[in-house]
Amino acid sequence: MLEIPAHLPHRYPFLLVDRVLEREPGVRVVAEKLVTMGEPYLQGHFEGHPLVPGVLLLEMLAQAGGFLEAESLHGTAIFLAGVQDARFKAPAFPGDRLRLEVTAVGAFGGLMKVRGTVSCEDRELCTARLLVKRL
Amino acid sequence: MSDLKLRVKEMIIERLKLEGMTPDQIDDGIPLFGEGLGLDSIDALELVLGIEQVFGVKIEDEAAGLKAFKSVQALTDFIAEHMKA
Structure with missing residues (x-):
């Protein structure tokens, strides 16, 4: 089993991938994030009506995309360079087990483009294409 | 303009969403990046794809x-x- 903190530089409270279920470097990754009431951002988004901010769904996809890289990303500066055609179709709530599916579209000059889907129990919550830059 | 060159220019305009630009406005010899068309590394990836x-x-x-x-x-x-x- 892949050690997540050994692969991604992200840490609590911003490590947003709990498990990697399937992984084919350079091609496709399926990961998982269990949303709990303990997530700090849920206190204020929104008081009494906790739901995961859409931008964090994109961040989850970007972090899952980090596992497309064969090597560990430690010591690597990696950041989001673009978001295209993001759609938020339904909200994610505490208790949801989110499936993060990321497929590589292509790469050139240190930039990688991926297509991602966040789903929960076969319902699509979010789809987007992301550009990730490595330095 | 050769047929292929026209298609290349149309692909650039469509792929990079250079709205309002027409193929004859893109000079054949102008650099695509930096000065010239002013494309960046994200545009480069889009063009490659x-x-x-x-x-x-x-x-x-x-x-x-x-x-x-x-x-x-x-x-x-x-x-x-x-x-x-």
Whole structure:
């Protein structure tokens, strides 16, 4: 089993991938994030009506995309360079087990483009294409 | 304008969403990046993907990209050369 903190530089409270279920470097990754009431951002988004901010769904996809890289990303500066055609179709709530599916579209000059889907129990919550830059 | 060059220009306009631009406004010799058309590294990735999708030609690495993205003329020549192969 892949050690997540050994692969991604992200840490609590911003490590947003709990498990990697399937992984084919350079091609496709399926990961998982269990949303709990303990997530700090849920206190204020929104008081009494906790739901995961859409931008964090994109961040989850970007972090899952980090596992497309064969090597560990430690010591690597990696950041989001673009978001295209993001759609938020339904909200994610505490208790949801989110499936993060990321497929590589292509790469050139240190930039990688991926297509991602966040789903929960076969319902699509979010789809987007992301550009990730490595330095 | 050659048919292929026109298609290359149309692909650039469509792929990079250069709205309001027409193929005859893109000079054949103008550099695509930096000064010239002013494209950036994200545009480069989009072009690489567009060229593969539309013309079936792969730009394998940055060295090939450097050569192909010199100008529209250079890109058209690069595509013509690799389409035959």
